[in-house]
Amino acid sequence: MLTLLRNLLRSKIALVLIGLLILGLAAFGITDIFTPRLGNSLVRVGDRTIEARDIDREADAQIDQMNAQGGSFTRQDLADSGRLVNVIAIQVNRLTMAEYLKQKGLSPSDEAVVDQLRQLPLFRSSINGSFDLQRYQQYLNSVGQTEAEYEQLVEDQLSLVTMSRGFSGAVEPPSALSEIMAMYNGEERRIAYMLVGPDQIEDQIEPPTEEELRTFYQEQRANLLQPERRAFSIIAISPSDFIHRVDITDEEIQNEYAAQIARFSAPSTRVFESVVFEEQEPARQALGRLLADADFDQVVNSLSGQIMAAESVLRDDMTNEDLADTVFTAPVDIWSGPVELGDGRWAIINVIEETPGEAQPIENVSDVIEQELRAFKAERAYMDSLEEIDDATGSGLSLEELAEVLQSPAYSLPPVDNQGVTEDGKRNTFLNQIEGAIDYGFDLYPDETSFRQDAGDYQYIIRLDEIVEGYLPEFEEVEDRLTRALTNQKRAQALNTLATEVADRLDQGGFLTSEAETLGVEVMRPDQPVTRSTPPETGLNAHSIQSIFAAGLDESFVIPLQGGLMIGVVEAINLPDGDALRRQVAATQSQLSNVLSRELEQAMFAVAMDDVSPETNDAAIETYISDNQSPQ
Numbered sequence: 001m002l003t004l005l006r007n008l009l010r011s012k013i014a015l016v017l018i019g020l021l022i023l024g025l026a027a028f029g030i031t032d033i034f035t036p037r038l039g040n041s042l043v044r045v046g047d048r049t050i051e052a053r054d055i056d057r058e059a060d061a062q063i064d065q066m067n068a069q070g071g072s073f074t075r076q077d078l079a080d081s082g083r084l085v086n087v088i089a090i091q092v093n094r095l096t097m098a099e100y101l102k103q104k105g106l107s108p109s110d111e112a113v114v115d116q117l118r119q120l121p122l123f124r125s126s127i128n129g130s131f132d133l134q135r136y137q138q139y140l141n142s143v144g145q146t147e148a149e150y151e152q153l154v155e156d157q158l159s160l161v162t163m164s165r166g167f168s169g170a171v172e173p174p175s176a177l178s179e180i181m182a183m184y185n186g187e188e189r190r191i192a193y194m195l196v197g198p199d200q201i202e203d204q205i206e207p208p209t210e211e212e213l214r215t216f217y218q219e220q221r222a223n224l225l226q227p228e229r230r231a232f233s234i235i236a237i238s239p240s241d242f243i244h245r246v247d248i249t250d251e252e253i254q255n256e257y258a259a260q261i262a263r264f265s266a267p268s269t270r271v272f273e274s275v276v277f278e279e280q281e282p283a284r285q286a287l288g289r290l291l292a293d294a295d296f297d298q299v300v301n302s303l304s305g306q307i308m309a310a311e312s313v314l315r316d317d318m319t320n321e322d323l324a325d326t327v328f329t330a331p332v333d334i335w336s337g338p339v340e341l342g343d344g345r346w347a348i349i350n351v352i353e354e355t356p357g358e359a360q361p362i363e364n365v366s367d368v369i370e371q372e373l374r375a376f377k378a379e380r381a382y383m384d385s386l387e388e389i390d391d392a393t394g395s396g397l398s399l400e401e402l403a404e405v406l407q408s409p410a411y412s413l414p415p416v417d418n419q420g421v422t423e424d425g426k427r428n429t430f431l432n433q434i435e436g437a438i439d440y441g442f443d444l445y446p447d448e449t450s451f452r453q454d455a456g457d458y459q460y461i462i463r464l465d466e467i468v469e470g471y472l473p474e475f476e477e478v479e480d481r482l483t484r485a486l487t488n489q490k491r492a493q494a495l496n497t498l499a500t501e502v503a504d505r506l507d508q509g510g511f512l513t514s515e516a517e518t519l520g521v522e523v524m525r526p527d528q529p530v531t532r533s534t535p536p537e538t539g540l541n542a543h544s545i546q547s548i549f550a551a552g553l554d555e556s557f558v559i560p561l562q563g564g565l566m567i568g569v570v571e572a573i574n575l576p577d578g579d580a581l582r583r584q585v586a587a588t589q590s591q592l593s594n595v596l597s598r599e600l601e602q603a604m605f606a607v608a609m610d611d612v613s614p615e616t617n618d619a620a621i622e623t624y625i626s627d628n629q630s631p632q
Contacts, residue, residue: 042088042624044615045095046102050088052624057143059087079628088621092614093605098156100608101163108158113151116158125340163601175585178592182584186576188529189548193568194516195524195561201494208486216486217475224473226423229415231466232441233399236434236458237385237408242378245407248370256369257362264365266357271312272327274349275305276341283338283346290335290348310352327351389452389459399449399463415468418442434458499558499565506556512569529574 041049059075062083066073078084101107108116117123118131122139125132140150208216217224257264277283282303289299300307318324322339330336330351337348385406392405403410413431414422418439420432431437435455444450444464453460475482502515516523526538530548534540540548544559544566551557551570559566576584 040620042617042620043092043095044617045092046099046612048095048099050091050095052620053144054091055084055088055624057145058091059084061143062087075628076630079625080630084625084628092616094156094160096608096612096614097163097605098159099612100604101159103611106159106163108155108162112158113154116154117151163604178585178589179581181592182581182588183575185532185588186580186584187549188531188574189570190525190529190572190574191548191557191568192512192523192525192571193566194512194519194521195564195566196495196498196519196521197564198491198495200519200521200564201491201498204494205487205490208483208490213479213482213486214475216482217478220482220485221472224478226471226473227417228470229417229423229468230442230464231413231415231468232431232437232462233410233412233465234431234434234437234441234460234462235399235403235406235408235410236430236437236455236460237382237389237406238458239375239379239382241408242381242385243374246374246377246381248373248377252373253366253369254362256373257365260369261359262356265359267314267316268328268357269312269314269355270327270351271310271353271355272330272349272351273310274308274347275300276308276345276347277303277305277338278345280338280340280346283348287335287337287348308347323347323349386452386459389461393449393451393461399461402461412465415466434460437462495565499567502567503556503558506567506569512567515567525571529572 041051042055043050056075059078063073063075063078075084078087117136123131123136125135140147262268275283275286277286282305286299286303286305290296299305313327315324315328318327320339320342323341326336326339326349330349332351332354335348335350338346339349340346389406392402397405399410411430413428416422416428416431416438420428420438422428435458436453437455437460440450440453441462441464444462446464446467449463450461453462502510505515506512513523528534528538530540530545532545532549534545536542547557547559548568548570553570553573556567556569559568575581
């Protein structure tokens with residue numbers, strides 16, 4: 001479809017689509033407001049370029065978004081993972097599409113860009129919701145962008161969004177296609193099935209012979225080969241080890257309670273008076289004079305201030321955040337401000353009185369305070385212990401002697417491979433949770449004890465006790481494992497053979513009830529019909545639903561399960577009609593419109609890439625990526 005639409009966009013019909021987009025942009029006007037930036041560029045698109053600093057800015061914005069969700073990514077991480085290349089590609093695509101639209105006469109006017117800027121929540125005042133020029137300039141400074149560059153970005157976004165909306169408004173899927181998709185989405189199937197498992201074929205499974213096992217042993221040599229493993233002893237210390245070593249007195253709890261009384265109290269009430277001015281400058285002058293002990297009435301009258309009635313407020317009741325911050329952080333009996341009000345005026349305020357909220361009794365919060373104090377003192381004791389650990393490890397003591405000095409146990413662990421897995425296949429969770437301990441341990445010589453190593457949440461000292469060389473177990477050592485594995489393999493093969501034979505008989509006119517009786521299982525029928533959107537909670541995952549809808553009426557399907565197989569037949573197929581079909585068509589049309597719009601956008605982008613032909617500076621891009629990658 002993409003090729004068809006791409007050819008379509010090169011035809012006369014494209015003029016109609018472009019015309020629709022121009023109508024969509026009519027409110028924005030047609031103009032060109034940018035000045036191309038030249039220099040040592042990564043990419044040139046038309047008479048505009050992409051510089052390294054542009055990619056820096058976009059990459060940093062992406063990193064900020066990821067880190068806001070709990071990550072700790074850097075630009076180096078983006079480069080190492082290949083995502084920095086994606087950042088460059090996205091910018092090339094954006095500029096290419098914007099340049100193509102501009103060539104076709106689709107560029108919003110200066111007025112449209114300014115209007116869009118004024119509507120962005122990021123730049124609105126928290127006082128009255130109007131555009132805040134200071135916020136706008138602070139943002140540009142923070143991201144290292146000029147007004148012209150940011151306005152160009154807004155212009156591009158307006159063009160692209162309007163293009164997308166233009167396609168959505170112009171595309172209406174054919175009714176026949178909508179009906180077909182509606183019937184596809186609304187199709188319902190009634191099924192019957194039985195569950196078969198090992199019990200149904202157990203009498204067919206012969207125990208493996210020794211000859212079979214020895215053959216299987218040869219086939220599985222690569223899987224049976226045991227890697228080199230190493231046994232370690234380790235002391236691992238974390239702040240939690242000091243929790244029960246610290247003491248918390250009642251006096252400490254009382255002092256902390258007094259220091260944090262506001263935290264354990266209901267919100268306080270403040271009474272404040274204010275003087276309001278029409279502009280900021282007289283408010284500033286009034287504040288300065290009052291702080292210099294000038295006469296209150298004379299200051300207010302000379303600067304045309306309006307004295308407001310005193311108010312008693314809770315912070316949560318105040319809608320103006322800036323005013324609330326001023327009122328509830330200002331010292332009592334000292335004029336503060338000025339602060340902008342919601343109507344554009346400015347005020348200075350004086351807190352007359354503060355009434356603290358009722359505090360919870362110390363008995364209600366002492367456990368919380370004690371827990372926090374204990375954690376704080378444990379962390380401090382942990383940090384203080386690091387020097388003691390270093391002194392002890394440098395004294396030549398054995399790991400066991402170090403454990404006594406540090407009052408922390410030394411754990412002797414069974415041999416593990418370089419993934420922390422023992423010979424019986426169990427992962428050593430303790431060793432694996434100490435970051436870097438396994439890798440560091442594998443670099444030690446036999447009987448070598450490390451110095452203190454920092455693993456973030458842990459400080460550890462590790463000793464290599466033993467190296468167990470890799471080997472291939474003898475047949476007798478793994479005979480039981482081979483027996484279980486080969487028996488399971490035979491069982492799975494027998495189940496698959498049974499399923500194939502049953503499915504063949506069902507497809508040739510056999511009855512599911514007869515097959516179920518022969519196997520001694522029940523036939524089940526779901527209360528609700530199966531649809532393509534049946535949720536996984538019903539026990540049918542996407543693969544299961546696909547298998548059911550791949551079968552025709554009265555045909556069989558076989559679905560693998562955790563402990564066996566589901567073998568069933570499709571007993572009925574119902575397609576929506578009448579009102580049900582009309583409702584489904586209505587829901588489908590919007591979905592189809594979105595699909596067709598996306599196809600058109602992709603086709604237009606393909607045409608744009610051909611027509612605009614962005615020029616890439618491969619050497620500069622390679623150098624930029626290399627400069628941001630980890631040192632090799």
